[in-house]
Amino acid sequence: MQKERKLVIAGNWKMNKTVAEALDLVQGLKRELAPVKEVDIVVCPPFTALGEVSKQVLDSNIRLGAQNMSEQNGGAYTGEISAGMLKEFSVRYVILGHSERRQFQAESDALVAKKALAAHTAALKPIVCVGETLAEREAGQTEEVVGRQLRGSLAGLNKEQMQETILAYEPVWAIGTGRNATPEQAQEVHAFIRRTLAAIFDGTVAKRVRIQYGGSVKPGNSRELMSQADVDGALVGGASLEVRSFSDIIKNTI
Ligand code: PGA
Numbered sequence: 001m002q003k004e005r006k007l008v009i010a011g012n013w014k015m016n017k018t019v020a021e022a023l024d025l026v027q028g029l030k031r032e033l034a035p036v037k038e039v040d041i042v043v044c045p046p047f048t049a050l051g052e053v054s055k056q057v058l059d060s061n062i063r064l065g066a067q068n069m070s071e072q073n074g075g076a077y078t079g080e081i082s083a084g085m086l087k088e089f090s091v092r093y094v095i096l097g098h099s100e101r102r103q104f105q106a107e108s109d110a111l112v113a114k115k116a117l118a119a120h121t122a123a124l125k126p127i128v129c130v131g132e133t134l135a136e137r138e139a140g141q142t143e144e145v146v147g148r149q150l151r152g153s154l155a156g157l158n159k160e161q162m163q164e165t166i167l168a169y170e171p172v173w174a175i176g177t178g179r180n181a182t183p184e185q186a187q188e189v190h191a192f193i194r195r196t197l198a199a200i201f202d203g204t205v206a207k208r209v210r211i212q213y214g215g216s217v218k219p220g221n222s223r224e225l226m227s228q229a230d231v232d233g234a235l236v237g238g239a240s241l242e243v244r245s246f247s248d249i250i251k252n253t254i
Contacts, residue, residue, distance in 0.1 A: 001223070001226065001227060001253055001254065003226075003232065004207075004229070004232075005208070005210050005232045006038075006039070006040055006210070006232075007038070007039045007040065007210075007226060007232060007233045007234075007253055008039070008040040008042065008166060008210050008212065008232065008233035009039055009040070009041060009042070009212075009222075009233050009234045009236065009249065009250050009253070010041075010042035010043070010044060010065055010093065010095075010127060010212065010233070010234070010235050010236065010240075011042070011043045011044060011236050011240025011241075011246050012044050012067060012095060012098070012214075012235055012236065012237050012240060013025075013043065013044060013045050013046060013049075013067075013240060013241060014046075014067065014100070014237060015046060016046070016241055017045060017046060017049055017241070018049075019048065019049050019052050022045050022046075022049035022052065022053050023049075023052055023053070023056065025043075025241070025242075025243060026043060026045075026053050026056045026057060026062070027056060028243030028247075029041075029043065029062060029243055029246060029247060030056065030057070030060050030062060031243075032243055032247035032251075033061065033062065033247050033250060033251075034060070034061065036061060036250060036251070036254070037061070038253075038254050039233075039250050039253060039254065040063065040233070041061060041062050041063065041250060042062070042063045042064070042065045042092075042093050043057070043062055043063075043064065043065065043240070044064075044065035044066060044067050044093070044095055045064075046067065047066065047067075047081055050064065050066065050086070050089045050091065051089055054089040054090050054091070057090075058090065063092045063093065064089065064090060064091045064092060064093070065091060065092065065093030065094060065095060065127065066081070066086050066091050066093070066094045066095070067094075067095050067098070068081075068094070068095065068096070068098070068101060069081055069082065069083050069086055069094050069096075069115060069118070069119065069124075070082050070083075070115070070118070071111060071114035071115045071117075071118045072118070073118070082118075083118055083119055083121070083122035083124055084122060086122075086124065087122055087123075087124070091124065092124065092125060093124065093125045093126075093127055093166070094115075094119050094124050094125070094126055094127065095126075095127045095129065095168075095235070096112050096115045096116055096119065096126045096127065096128050096129065096153075097109070097112035097115075097128055097129045097130070097149075097153055098129045098170075099129060099131055099170055099172045099175060100175075103172075108152070109148070109149055109151075109152025109153045109155075110152060110155070112128060112152070112153040113152060113153050113154065113155040113156055113157075114156075116128055116153065116154065116156075116157060116161075116165065117156055117157065117161075120157070120161045120164065120165075125164055125165065125166060126165050126166070127165075127166045127167075127168050127212070127235065128153050128154065128165060128166070128167055128168065129167075129168040129170050129214070129235070130146050130149040130150055130153065130167065130168070130169060130170070130193075131146065131149075131168075131169055131170040131171045131172050131175075131214075131215070132145040132146060132171055132172065132173075133145075133172045133173060134172065134173035137171065137173065142171075142189060143189075143192050146169070146189060146192065146193065146196075147192075147196055150167075150193065150196050150197070150200070151196075151200060154200065159201050159202065159204075159205050162197070162201050162205050162209060163205055163208045163209060165209065166209070166210050166211075166212060166233070167193060167209060167210070167211045167212065168211070168212040168213075168214050168235040169186065169189050169190055169193060169211060169212070169213055169214070170213075170214035170215050170235060171185075171189075171215050172215075173215075174214075174215025174216050175214065175215045175216070175237065176216070176237060176238060177215075177216060178216050179215075179216055180215055180216035180217065180218070180221055180225070181213065181215060181225075183221075183224045183225050183227070183228050183231075184228075186213045186225055186228060186231055187228035187229065187230055187231060190211050190213070190228065190230035190231050191229075191230050193211055193230075194206045194207075194209070194211065194230055197209055210232035210233055211230060211231065211232050211233075212231075212232065212233040212234050212235045213225050213226075213231050213233075213234055213235070214234060214235030214236065214237070216238075217234045217235075217236045217239060217249060218239050218245065218249065219239070219245055219248035219249050219252055222234060222248075222249040222250075222252050222253055223252045223253055226253040234249065236249060
């Protein structure tokens with residue numbers, strides 16, 4: 001498929017996989033995906049598996065991401081992980097502001113913005129997540145909510161940093177529900193996100209930023225979703241936990 005921006009497809013393993021299971025999965029993905037050059041491939045294991053998975057992907061086309069990090073560089077922050085610690089394992093990407101963290105850890109846009117700045121300072125690429133709930137969509141507030149999340153979560157980034165940031169549009173009602181946004185619904189919000197980036201930054205930045213879609217992406221819908229003009233990749237949860245489904249999601253877009 002011809003795209004204006006190179007697709008970036010990331011697997012968010014969430015709180016799944018022991019080290020042994022993570023190794024099985026990444027070894028399978030390496031075998032299946034070795035010939036793929038058309039798509040940037042990222043896996044985001046839990047922190048505890050980063051060290052071992054990192055060794056496996058060193059000589060491959062798979063890049064490593066983390067699922068979260070602290071906005072602090074270090075110190076008395078029990079249970080937190082800094083950008084510098086992630087860099088030790090050759091982590092290149094970090095998911096920030098996932099809706100599960102916004103919901104269960106009460107992460108705010110302001111906190112996500114601090115984390116995004118800290119990530120850039122350490123030369124990590126943030127994947128900043130935004131998306132409305134079902135109630136917000138049904139109340140006709142999708143653009144208002146996503147616009148507010150974008151302005152808040154990207155506050156303080158300069159144009160260069162923004163170009164190196166990936167956005168993920170993940171409607172909360174589509175995450176883990178089996179009910180994906182239709183390609184038209186995704187495209188509509190992605191186009192809105194790009195217009196918002198043009199307003200906050202400028203047109204060049206807006207044209208360059210890659211916007212992933214997330215929420216029940218599967219082998220059967222990845223091609224149609226990725227064929228939309230402003231959909232530049234996917235953030236995959238459930239279907240990234242198996243070699244077959246994650247590699248088919250990627251291969252089906254080529
Ligand atoms: P899902 O999760 O693919 O299981 O819907 C997506 C996500 O939370 O990133």
